[in-house]
Amino acid sequence: MTGTGVGPTLIDLEHVSAGYDHSIVLSDVTLTVREDQFTGIVGPSGAGKTTLLRLLLGTLKPRSGTITTAPDLRIAYVPQLETVNWNFPITVEECVLMSRTQGRRLPWASAAEKREVARVLERLGISELAERHIRSLSGGQQQRMFLARALLRNPQLLLLDEPTSGVDVSTRHDVLHLLADLHEDGVAIVLTTHDLNGMATHLPHLVCVNHRIVADGTAAEVIRPEVLEQTFGARMDVLEHLGIRVVVDEARDPRINEGVR
Amino acid sequence: MKLAIHVSMKGFAEMETLIEPLSFAFFQKGLFVASLSGALLGFIGVFIVLRGMSYIGHGLSHSIFGGFAAAQLFAAQFYLLGAGLWGIASALAITSVAKKSRVGADAAIGVITTASFALGVALFAKFGNSGPSFESALFGSILGISVTQMVGLIVISAIAGLFVFFRYRSLLFMTFDPDVADVSGVRVNRTDAYLMIILSLSILATLTVIGVTLVAAMLVIPAVVARMLTDSFSKMLLISTIVGTLSGLIGMYASYYAGVPSGTMIVLVGAAVFGIVLAITGGRGLRRSAGLDSHGETLVVAPIAAR
Known part of the structure; x- marks a missing residue:
C-alpha cells in the first residue's frame, strides 16, 4: 500500500469551507486525493467527516474555496449500514x-x-x-x-462512510482485507472512521479532522498523542504492538480502570 | 342429476346478476374506469408507500380538490385542465417544502393542502352547481363519467406505465437509496418531480370515481397488501397493480348493488383484501410491512468505538 500518494490527482480541495444553513462545519480545508491513495478520514462525531465526504462526492457545494475534480472521474459510494432501510x-x-x-x-x-x-x-x-x-x-x-x-x-475512486460502524470484529477484518485487495487492483479509496485501533491505524494515509484539517500524513506521522488530543479533545497514549500503533484511552477516573461495579 | 341442474341454474342466475348491470353503458364505463383507477393507484402507490410519502399523497388529493372546485367556477369547460395545473403546482410546492424545510414539513403540507381543500368546499358550497356533485367529488360516483375523463385516465395510465418502464432502475435506486442514487448519476430531483406530477395527474384522473377523501387509501392499501406478500420489488409492483384492479372491479359491482358511492366500496374491498392477506400471512406479513415508512433501522450489533 502506498502512503500519502504520488499518483495523478483525482480531486483537489483548496481552502474549502463548507456547512449547512448558517453554520460552518469545515473551514479552510486543503486536501488532495490521488489515484494511488488509501485514505482514512478520522475524527470524532460531528467533526465534519461526512461533510468532507460529501464535498468529495460533489453533493455539497463549498461556501468558499475551490474543488477541482479530474475529468470523467468515476466515483462510487458505499453508505453507512445504519442508514439503509433493510x-x-x-x-x-x-x-x-x-x-x-x-x-x-x-x-x-x-x-x-x-x-x-x-x-x-x-x-x-x-x-x-x-x-x-x-x-x-x-x-x-x-x-x-x-x-x-x-x-x-467500475470506479476509480471508492468513498465509504464509516464502513466498520455497527459490525463485529471479524467483519471488520473482512472489510479491511477486501478494501486492501481493491486498492491493490488500482482503486483509490477514501473512508471515514472514528475507529482508531480497528481501522485507522491499519491505513497507509490518514487525515485527522475536527472542523479543520488537524493532520495529514502516514499513520506513523498522525497517530501521536498531541495530534489525537487536538482531534478528539481527549488525552490518549500511543503504544506500539507488533509494528502497529495502538491507541489507549487515558481514563482519569479510577473506577473506569478498575471496572464499575 | 337434479342437484347438478339446480346448481347450474343457481350459477346461471348468479351470472345473470353479474351480467345485468353490464347492459348499462354508464356501468360499463364505471367498471372500466374503476378497474383502471385501481390499477393506476396501486401501481404508483408502491413508490409512494416505499418512499414514506403516504401523507403527501393524502395531502395532495385534498389540495387538488381546491383546484377542482376553483377551475369549475372560473373555467367550467376546462376544469380538468385547471385542476391538473393546480395539482401539478401543489405537487411541486409540496416536494419543495418537504425537501427544504428541516422542521415542520408535515405542518406546512398540512396547512397548504387543508387550506386548499377548505377553499374547494367553500367554492362548491357557494357556486358548485355544474359538473360533478360535491358528494361525488368527495366519495366518488359511477354516474357522470365522461368520455373525456375516460380518455384522460387511459392517457395518464399509459404515461405512468411508460415512465416507470423506462426509468425503472433510476426509480428503484432513488426509492431505496436517494443519497447514493444522487451520486451515482440518477437525476433524483428531476425524477422526483416527474413522479410527483404523475401522482397528481393520477389523483386527478381517479378523483371522480374514487373521491378526494378516499384516493389516498387506494394509494396505500394495494401497496401494503403487496408488500405483505412479497420480498421482491418487481413482484410488489405487479401484485399491487392486481390488488388495485380487483378492488376497483369488485368495489364497483358492490357499489352498484349497495347503492353507495363507488369510492367507499372500492376502499372497503381493498381493506377486506388487506384483512384476508393479514389473516393468511400473519406475523410474517406484518413484519414485512412494518418498516414501510421508515428509512433505516439500527443494527443490533454494537458499534466498535475508538478506545
Whole structure:
C-alpha cells in the first residue's frame, strides 16, 4: 500500500469551507486525493467527516474555496449500514444491478449485465446470496453487497462512510482485507472512521479532522498523542504492538480502570 | 342429476346478476374506469408507500380538490385542465417544502393542502352547481363519467406505465437509496418531480370515481397488501397493480348493488383484501410491512468505538 500518494490527482480541495444553513462545519480545508491513495478520514462525531465526504462526492457545494475534480472521474459510494432501510423489498441481485442506470433503459438485466453482476458477486464471495432478501444478510454480507453495487460502476475512486460502524470484529477484518485487495487492483479509496485501533491505524494515509484539517500524513506521522488530543479533545497514549500503533484511552477516573461495579 | 341442474341454474342466475348491470353503458364505463383507477393507484402507490410519502399523497388529493372546485367556477369547460395545473403546482410546492424545510414539513403540507381543500368546499358550497356533485367529488360516483375523463385516465395510465418502464432502475435506486442514487448519476430531483406530477395527474384522473377523501387509501392499501406478500420489488409492483384492479372491479359491482358511492366500496374491498392477506400471512406479513415508512433501522450489533 502506498502512503500519502504520488499518483495523478483525482480531486483537489483548496481552502474549502463548507456547512449547512448558517453554520460552518469545515473551514479552510486543503486536501488532495490521488489515484494511488488509501485514505482514512478520522475524527470524532460531528467533526465534519461526512461533510468532507460529501464535498468529495460533489453533493455539497463549498461556501468558499475551490474543488477541482479530474475529468470523467468515476466515483462510487458505499453508505453507512445504519442508514439503509433493510425492510425494503429487494434481493441482493436487484440491489447490485440498480447502480447500472446509464445506458440500458429496460427494467430487466441483459445477458451481459447478468454475467457482470455474477462476476462481481463471485469476486466478493456472495454468489450464493444473489436471490436472498437483503434483510436476511449478516453485517459483513451487507457490506459486501454494497461494495458489489459500487464495483459494478467500475470506479476509480471508492468513498465509504464509516464502513466498520455497527459490525463485529471479524467483519471488520473482512472489510479491511477486501478494501486492501481493491486498492491493490488500482482503486483509490477514501473512508471515514472514528475507529482508531480497528481501522485507522491499519491505513497507509490518514487525515485527522475536527472542523479543520488537524493532520495529514502516514499513520506513523498522525497517530501521536498531541495530534489525537487536538482531534478528539481527549488525552490518549500511543503504544506500539507488533509494528502497529495502538491507541489507549487515558481514563482519569479510577473506577473506569478498575471496572464499575 | 337434479342437484347438478339446480346448481347450474343457481350459477346461471348468479351470472345473470353479474351480467345485468353490464347492459348499462354508464356501468360499463364505471367498471372500466374503476378497474383502471385501481390499477393506476396501486401501481404508483408502491413508490409512494416505499418512499414514506403516504401523507403527501393524502395531502395532495385534498389540495387538488381546491383546484377542482376553483377551475369549475372560473373555467367550467376546462376544469380538468385547471385542476391538473393546480395539482401539478401543489405537487411541486409540496416536494419543495418537504425537501427544504428541516422542521415542520408535515405542518406546512398540512396547512397548504387543508387550506386548499377548505377553499374547494367553500367554492362548491357557494357556486358548485355544474359538473360533478360535491358528494361525488368527495366519495366518488359511477354516474357522470365522461368520455373525456375516460380518455384522460387511459392517457395518464399509459404515461405512468411508460415512465416507470423506462426509468425503472433510476426509480428503484432513488426509492431505496436517494443519497447514493444522487451520486451515482440518477437525476433524483428531476425524477422526483416527474413522479410527483404523475401522482397528481393520477389523483386527478381517479378523483371522480374514487373521491378526494378516499384516493389516498387506494394509494396505500394495494401497496401494503403487496408488500405483505412479497420480498421482491418487481413482484410488489405487479401484485399491487392486481390488488388495485380487483378492488376497483369488485368495489364497483358492490357499489352498484349497495347503492353507495363507488369510492367507499372500492376502499372497503381493498381493506377486506388487506384483512384476508393479514389473516393468511400473519406475523410474517406484518413484519414485512412494518418498516414501510421508515428509512433505516439500527443494527443490533454494537458499534466498535475508538478506545
